[in-house]
Amino acid sequence: MNAIFHAICQYLSEPLPFMVSTTLLKSIGLLSAVLVLVSYTVYAERRVSSLMQDRFGPNRTGFPLSVAGSWLGLKWKDWSPILGGLGQPIADAFKLLLKEDFTPAYVKKFYYWIAPGLGISAAIIALAVIPFGSKITGVDMVIAKVDIGPLFIFAISSLGVYGIVLAGWSANSKYPFLGAIRSTSQLISYELALGLSVVPLFLIIGKLNLVEIVDYQVKNGWMLLPGITAAHPHLPTSLASYLLVFPVLISFIVFTISMFAETNRLPFDLPEAETELVGGYHTEYSSMKFALFFLGEYTAMITGSAFIVTLFLGGWHCPFIPDGSQHWYWGIVNIGVFFAKVIAFLIFFIFIRWTIPRFRYDQLMKLGWIWLFEIALVNIFITALIVAFVP
């Protein structure tokens, strides 16, 4: 028995099996973390929206803790204001799984079936290149360390529109079709601003590997707060690094707005505008297929937040917290820091959604093409001039 165990350890410590096994572990870990985060983002969305509208939201479905609490002699009533409703995601999942999966007779079956999968897989695959932690026992906390990180994310996440378009088209019905058309034009318009707005960052950093982009921010401070948030906090030394704060701020704002549009969040949720299009592209879907669209939307939100955090807010880095090369538990802390930043951004997403009304369609197009696209374009030239001529 011992011999077999040793043989397995021996085999796993060889380079290729080691890489395969650690990658598998990281993928499973990240995926489950993201799925839990998705379900609790939905819960947070419901609670925050209701608190903003002077309601309570789901506060009844007790966590299984209520059972444990009664064993331990705790009164559930004392805990319910704090923990009440935390079991809601579990109840929601069961509800969606047990609902009738109805396929209307008039849909184009093949595309109708693959559309939800396409929607969610694009969002999940894009997560693969995001460094969610520093290093634990020498293993990089990123699933795929590729040299084209941001390009990969742009390419894959824009594939997500196929899920929406195929869903709207295959449903063979009016409102889903309108939703899909809106989604296509919206995503094409904002893809431009999204891609162009981050070019200044790459001009400054000079690398396209997300791990190296985070390493740069560890050394020189986060892109938004240069210097003072570095591993060894200091004031920016050169004139250029002071001047570059403004282009980075502009690119952060443009990128965030475009990310809202890319993930179909309010104020840009025209593809599924409930008041205009019933449910938009997923009107004809039910049960788990509908849930997959829902999951895909929120996963895209998490991917977007993780991308923004990685590019502008230093990824897993937090000043005064050492990285994983010091000790493995600092590696875990770094992962915690990364997810804390992502959660903070998700809550910002939720706040914005319940604050701003939806844009009109022509306003959306005008904002995308006339404002954000031009601002991003000019921003590139300003950054290039600063990088080239200011010492």
Added chain:
Amino acid sequence: MAYQVPRPKLTFAEKIYLPTVLAGLRITLGHLIRMLRGKTHVCMQYPEEKWDSHLPEHYRGAPALVSDEHGRTRCVACQLCEFICPPRAIRIKPGEIPADGKFAKVEKYPVEFDIDMIRCIYCGLCEEVCPEQAIFLKKEYAITGTSRAAMMHDKAKLIEMGGLRPDLVNKWNEKK
């Protein structure tokens, strides 16, 4: 002639939209924080908190049969409520009061009086049509049951819900 809607002149800060987003966030966050500190009381947590004491006098809840000061159910089984009931929720089986009884003059009484609370629409027509003021809509609104049979209110249940209401109709009282 077309009516011209006056358009407000926007300041630069309003035109670039971002400061107004922040202003909006201030409002929604204010609501959120007031809610978290328990300063807002708009919603009621239903089974624990109820609005029962604020129900108006004319509130129309579940119908019930009332009794007079002698403990006699006021109903004389005239069946007017059964006839007027729009969803036909009421079923009455009338019976005769024996000639030697105290209330022989009343002649009829309901042997059975059933109201199907699944059908009842709480319209109050039974209360309005009753010549004896025997049926009233009480303030009870949470009528629940786990079966159809449990939702059928029989005579005993209706009398229990109705309670005593003296001095409404005096025509059966010899002394008045």
